[in-house]
Amino acid sequence: MTRTDRKALAYASIIALGGFLFGFDAVVISGVVPFIRPEFELNEWWVGAIVSAPSFAAIGAALTVGPVADYVGRKRVMLVLALLYTISAVASAFAPGASTLLVARLIGGFAFGTLMLAPIYIAEIAPARLRGRMVSVNQFNIVIGFSAAYFANYYILQLSQSESAFATSLGIDRHAWRWMLGLESLPAALYFLFMLFVPESPRWLTLEGREDDARRILARITPAGQIDEILGCIHDSVQDATRSLAAKIREAFRPELRLVVIVGLIAAVAQQSSGINAVYFYAPTIFEESGVGTDAAFAQATYIGVVNIVFTVLAMALIDRLGRRPLMLAGLAGIAVSMFLSAWGFHTDEPAVVLAGILGFVASFAFSLGPVMWVLFSEIFPNRIRGVCMAFMGIVNSGVSWFVQFIFPVELSLLGPVATMAIFGMTAVVFLGLLGCLLPETRGLSLEELEKELTGARVPR
Secondary structure, eight states: OOHHHHHHHHHHHHHTHHHHHHHHHHHHHHHHHHHHHHHTTOOHHHHHHHHHHHHHHHHHHHHHHHHHHHHHOHHHHHHHHHHHHHHHHHHHHTOOSHHHHHHHHHHHHHGGGHHHHHHHHHHHHSOGGGHHHHHHHHHHHHHHHHHHHHHHHHHHHHHHTSOOHHHHHHTTTTOHHHHHHHTTHHHHHHHHHHHTTOOOOHHHHHHTTOHHHHHHHHHHHSOGGGHHHHHHHHHHHHTTOOSOHHHHHHHHTSGGGHHHHHHHHHHHHHHHHTTHHHHHHTHHHHHHHTTOOHHHHHHHHHHHHHHHHHHHHHHHHHTTTTOHHHHHHHHHHHHHHHHHHHHHHHHTTOHHHHHHHHHHHHHHHHTTHHHHHHHHHHHHSOGGGHHHHHHHHHHHHHHHHHHHHHHHHHHHHHHHHHHHHHHHHHHHHHHHHHHHHHOOOOTTOOHHHHHHHHTTOOOOO
16 A cells, blocks of 8 residues: 555545544444433433434535535535534433433434544545545444444443442443433544544535645645546536536436436345334334343444444455445345344244344444445435435435334334345345346446446336
């Protein structure tokens, strides 16, 4: 890896810290639910509303983050989002009731815009041969955040039960769930500080006519002999770009972009309808349904974090070697098998089978739908409308995510775990068939080459 590659990777790693915050914020609620349900006397609908609140707010973020980033720049928007994470964490920790907690988590949901914006920025600074791996750094940080939240929840739970003077002096014995939520404020504040040292995207600067600034930043992350070529390619791809948001939206639905829009929509729905956030956000609850106790359920949730990390690393190692399509299809097949296995485990009252099925599901998701979807989104849409397209896909993805999280406690109560897991398995089978027919390969091509190749491609019949 060259000096310029290392510099680009350093910037990508800082941006991807937003992924860590997303992962931590998303999963930490899984340990909070068993505490707030009795304390605030919540029914299944209230539990679903509080857990899914960030995803609901993320729909609004998806509507605004991409277009705003196209107008004011990637960096400024990400600085604001980092600040929202900090505010949400503090407000959640001190929430006096369910309504306040709901509002605090809605604030954090707007910060979920980092999930959409980070891949855009990383893809715009990464060399084509390393782009998949660099964009996957964001997904890797998400799963690190997941794992950190699971382990933090388990550690705080054990500390709250230890009767130690340390736990008592800090109030952990009485307010364990508040410590779980408040801990996020520390990495959120650090993210804001680190973001101050990240440059603006050179592709966005070029689009704004600030070529000197773009050239200066490209000199840090690109070999000197390639700068003029890259700027030329960027100019070719954005020369007819328009500042009109309405025009960009109309362009996104032109016939020549039909294939990439359809593939994007299918991937956006498939990722969340697989049930991944039901598993992430309700892991201890799911494991308790299998018959294990609370402590064991929290301990088993930490296994999810470890498996997530291992298989995300595997995806990062393979995504630029094998390509996006093989990983996506293999992962969907694994998701279907694993969910059916979990359903069988619940049916036969075998907690070990349930655990194996859930971990298999997480592993399959971690090397496929998790990182690959965002890599695809950062690649397949043309430069001039990438922000708008990512916003649209983010709306769809967040909407499906919100619905799955919101309805899961009610679904579990009415249908039971067997039917719930089987539904997720059947959904994976459907999307395996759809993406098997439509999904293109994007490995190894520059963003400008992909634009020329995919624009005007016909939907396979």
